[in-house]
């Protein structure tokens with residue numbers, strides 16, 4: 001079986017087992033001690049170790065591949081141009097995502113007639129301000145940035161090192177060779193981890209669905225359904241048409257090539273934890289050159305969250321309707337702007353989109369405790385929006401690489417060749 005089919009099987013089996021255990025009483029230690037023990041000591045342990053191992057690779061992988069990437073980018077292409085195109089595409093697609101979300105939410109009216117009484121208990125956490133997010137991009141201590149896993153700072157430092165390597169003559173060349181070797185070793189670790197993925201994914205989903213059946217969804221079915229619909233629409237219409245228009249390549253092949261990363265995104269609900277896989281897939285299956293992918297993928301995993309922006313747009317309309325408040329046109333524009341910025345400020349880890357939603361609600365004067373209304377279904381929505389977040393990173397990477405002539409179309413189009421490539425990387 002191909003690796004992505006194995007991961008998919010792990011996912012489906014995990015969900016089925018979780019739902020069965022949930023219907024047998026869930027992971028309540030008083031009622032079903034055996035199930036609770038299995039969930040807590042087997043699924044939870046393996047799932048957590050799996051996610052921890054993914055995160056282990058993020059900082060070294062990003063640092064070394066981006067140093068190599070920016071050093072070679074300096075030779076082949078104009079770095080500023082790539083950065084500009086990438087950031088512009090990330091922002092534009094996110095703004096489209098929120099606008100789409102607001103439009104559809106206003107047609108569906110998911111929040112009309114919702115009882116807001118139970119929301120009073122929610123205590124909002126402080127959302128970061130845009131100024132802090134911007135200043136936070138610049139590192140004062142590279143090691144601290146790595147220890148804290150502050151990806152934007154690691155990205156800035158790695159680009160600086162890459163550019164300096166280019167200007168440092170012979171010593172630069174030696175350092176670059178070293179970085180390339182280390183980067184190869186780390187990619188090898190990613191490949192090892194990918195082979196363990198089906199088991200990790202199985203445990204993550206079995207645990208989640210044992211403790212969370214579908215009961216929470218029923219009350220909020222319209223809210224849930226609207227988000228799922230817009231997520232689907234954004235990926236299947238906006239991404240595919242942009243991609244086809246800009247590259248003249250088949251968008252279905254793009255999604256097929258990205259599949260392992262999308263399955264990881266769904267299972268971990270974290271763009272950051274998925275990033276090693278996204279980078280691997282972007283290089284070996286999509287065919288983007290490392291000089292592009294090593295910049296666009298880590299950046300995207302940190303700042304580009306279209307799925308999150310969609311949730312925030314719909315949640316805003318939902319909360320406004322639930323409280324019987326009307327939004328004006330200029331408030332809608334403010335939602336588009338803040339949700340786009342909030343998606344930049346959202347860290348690619350589970351559930352953060354709900355915290356930065358506070359920023360959007362505050363901006364238009366909606367009650368922040370309204371978040372309490374939707375928190376019950378957010379875990380499942382998080383999985384789905386993370387898939388869209390990661391798809392967006394892959395789509396923009398392919399478009400930017402193609403526009404620089406750095407997308408290997410043979411790798412993109414030829415699955416058998418990709419497997420060869422994959423095997424070469426996996427050894």
Ligand code: ASP
Pocket residue numbers: 269270271272305307308346347348349350351352353354382385386389
């Ligand atoms: N879980 C999302 C991600 O990692 C962020 C969020 O919306 O909470 O991409």
